Amino acid sequence: MKTVLLALLMGLPVPPQATLPEGVQRADAPEREPMRRFSWRDEAAGYTFVAPPRWAGKVRAEPLTSKELAKSGATSGVRFMDGSKSLLTLLSSDETRLQALTGAGASELSRHGDHVVAVKTAVDGGELALTNEELASAVQWDGGVTGTQAR
Template identity: 80%
Template sequence: MKTVVLALMLGLPVTPQATPPSGVHREAAPPREPMKRFSWRDEAAGYTFVAPPRWAGKVRVDPLTSEELAKSSATSGVRFMEGSATLLVLLSADETRLQALTSTGASELSRHGDHVVVVKMGADVGELALTNEELASAIQWDGGAQGTVAR
């Protein structure tokens, strides 16, 4: 008993040390896996944009500034970029602003209730360009079945 008390007072281990489980101490972290899916959520408009897997890890999202939104009459918008090239721009607003949105060269992509999403395609985007089918199924509205688009 005196040995145990003395060991506790000196901070010596009373029981033999157990080996820590693997992966916890002094082991390298596993390599990062690239994203398998690219998606971007617009909380204000209530939709999610889902791009094909080839966008994962290559495309970044650049939200539009308030000046750009005011100029386009949109309530929310985002630019999808690869390097310095703009792949596409999504703008959303209520249906009353549709004419102002499409007058800037954008085309209607999807609508749900009173919300409308329009798209402006970038020039010469190469392998990351979306096909018509991919673009048509890219918008998933809240409350709708996955993969369906209300038009």
């Protein structure tokens, strides 16, 4: 900096500083790619819910409130929404609370060890509704194979 300042004061030509390679500055940001798959992770229960590609960019996940969880008997849960329409609700809990989950209108979807995932599906999910096969293979447990121990 002192050399540059001195050169400017004296009117001497300033040698060019090291420049960045071409394209580093003023490069356009890459185009935003659409979501290719829809997935939602439940860290507490240890599983990932992976929906078919037709859900990508259309469906959003809304975690259930503590009041809704208490009412259903679940320890964690999420509602998948298409606009204002609920497509399905996933509830997870340990095996001892399974009666509370099924009593709240959910049916058991999958289990792994002591954890159980139950599901409530919408009456009419339209084109985004999951088939029984898609629903059965949607839960992927940590350390397990897709669809293992699914009911």
